[in-house]
Amino acid sequence: MSTLDNVLQLQQPVKEGGIRSVNFFNGRLLTSKDLSREQVARREADARLGLALGDGVAFGLEAARDADxxxxxxxxxxxxxxxxVNRAGQTLCxxxxxxxxxxxxxxAGEAAACDCVFANCNPLADGVYVAGAGVYVLTIAPAQTSEGRAPTNGLDPSNVRCNTDATVDGVQFRLLALNPLxxxxxDPxxxxxxxxxAYRCFGIEARDSNTLDPWQNDPPNYGLIDELRDSALSDCDVPLALVYWTSAGLNFVDTWAVRRRLLEPDALSGYAFQRNPLDPAELSSFAFQARARRLVETHAMCAQFQQHLxxxxAASxxxxxxxxxxxxxxxPPFGIVPxxxxxxxxxSDTTFFTGIVRRPAPGSGQSTPFIDARLLGALQAQALASTPTDVxxxxxxxxxxxxxxxxxSREGEPVQPMLVFASGQLPDIAVARFDMARLDYSNLAGCCGAP
Structure with missing residues (x-):
């Protein structure tokens, strides 16, 4: 027998892992099992599309204290x-x-769906539901329940418990405790x-250690949320907010500490770290530089800062x-301060940045330099590729x-005065451009920022 007999040939269908739909034709006898198989196929196709889009929050789902x-x-x-979209590819609306x-x-037991209906996230991982003081992660996850009653022919009395009219795919909210250790x-x-x-959730320690030896040290999982996935947080959950609850009530609700926008699969993730330093085939590709997760997390850092600010x-x-x-x-690498x-x-311009090294330095004779507001988008885009600043x-x-x-502001318009800060890793963009700057709002040699 040729050694190529068991080798896949070009254009030969690969059935393993394929989606199996029911073949309908006139005269075929259909049972509930056949229709359930068709539902499973549809769900699998939808889930694969969801996996391609990536997991995270597409829009909305902001959580805040209900003042009423x-x-x-x-x-x-x-x-x-x-x-x-969760990590199982399911959409949660x-x-x-x-x-x-x-x-x-x-x-929750009262709303349990019938076992005869497919549900790949039932049951979810165990977690804390009735909470007290502590730090928690609020998540959204799929839920399934039944609605109405359907008529039956009575031929199979054992299926009376499944005679519901419809199965409703909905959502539920869960509260999962972070390990206090x-x-x-x-210090709370x-x-x-x-x-x-928040930066413990971002995994700041792992990100910092990565810079020491990026050739071999690029962990694919880090931070408190990834650690929670080893216990209570399932692939069916999507984190929405970090909640700190004390005996005095809710201390804060921080959405962007755990909330992430959609993170598409990373084609480089398979080469994230060097497993065998002696194997040239497994040399690190420095995936940390291109990995989409870093960009998504930096975006969350900027949003988390603005929410905290x-x-x-509002409280002061x-x-x-x-x-x-x-x-x-x-x-974060970029921020706006009202x-x-x-x-x-x-x-206050001078008070807020007290103790933070800034350029130009206070007392240097130079005022805070001007930039063109039309550059803010480009400045933020550059900053998202940088790392946060440890003051x-x-x-x-x-x-x-x-x-x-x-x-x-000087002309008396009702605008909010503001400062913009950016990581010192970026180049200075406060330069006057010929035919693009105004003499009274530019940074000229010897009088940086002077009006």
């Missing part, structure tokens, strides 16, 4: 309508804004707790006195003023 219903001993969150109680009184070194009473916990602004009676280092150990004015609350390492950040914003 929230109580100290019975917190309630308001989740906006939206769509997500919430069609209307929904209030979700974090203490459970609903008996994984952040025991963080510290004003930096929220920021440091907005919460500080005197935000102009707040100092960033009191609340932030890590800064400044106070006569009519609007905001932070304890005394690395500097660039700080800029969009000249259009400054001009409008």
């Amino acid at each position: 219903l929230d109580q100290v001993n019975a917190p309630v969150l308001r989740v906006r309508a939206g769509l997500a 919430l069609t209307a804004d929904t209030s979700v109680a974090l203490t459970r009184r609903f008996d 994984r952040f025991a070194d963080l 009473s510290s004003s930096q707790f929220r920021n440091r916990l 907005a919460d500080l602004l 009676a005197a935000p102009s006195a707040l100092i960033a280092t009191q609340y932030f150990r890590y800064l 400044l106070h004015s006569l009519s609007l609350h905001g932070f 304890n390492q005394k690395e500097f950040v660039w700080v800029y003023r969009p000249w259009q914003n400054v001009k409008a």
Whole structure:
């Protein structure tokens, strides 16, 4: 027998892993099993499309405290309508804004679907449902229940329990506890707790260790959320928010610490690290530089900072006195800081960045340089490829003023004054361009930022 007899030939169909649909033809006897097989095939086809799109939140599903219903001993969150895709490729759609109680009184067993209906996420991994004080991850996951009754012919009395009219594929919310041992070194009473916990979810330690030996050290899994997947967080769950619950009620709800936009599969992920340093076929391809996950996480870092900053602004009676280092150990590669004015609350240019190395440095005789606001999109796009700034390492950040914003503010228009900061790893973009700059809102030699 030829050695090629068992080798797949060109254009020869590969049946293994193929989707098997029922072949319908006139005269065929159909049973409920046949129709269930067709449902399974449809679900499998949809799931493969979902896997190609990637897992995460497509839009909506923002979670926040429900101000009308929230109580100290019975917190309630308001989740906006939206769509997500889980790691199993299933789409999870919430069609209307929904209030979700974090203490459970609903008996999930009452809504269990009939066993004769296919459900590849039943049961979900075990997790904490009735919560108390602690740190939790709110997730959305698939749920299945029955609706109505269908008439039967009575030929098979054993199937009476399955005579429901329809099976409803819906969603459910779950509350999963983070292992407190994984952040025991963080002081919950510290004003930096929220920021440091968020970056523990981002896996900042693993990202930093990756820079020491990127040729061999590029772990595919890192951070608190990946660790939670080893226990309670299943591939059917999509994380929506990080919830810190104390005896005084909800301390904060941080969505972007765990929420991610859709992350498509990475073609380089199979070469993420060098498993055998002596095998040339397994040399590292430096996938960390191109891996889509890094970009998605950096985007989340920027959004998490803006949400945290907005919460500080709303909670403080005197935000102009707040100092960033009191609340932030890590800064994202790009951020916008609203400044106070006569009519609007905001932070102080000089006070907010106290203790943070910035360029130009305070006291250098140079004011904060101008940039063209039309460059903000390009600046953010560059910054997303950079890493966050650890303010304890005394690395500097660039700080800029969009000249259009400054001009409008000086002319009395009701605009929010603002500063923009970016990672010091980026090149300086505060340069005057011929026929693109104004003399009174440009950075000229010897008078950087001077109007």
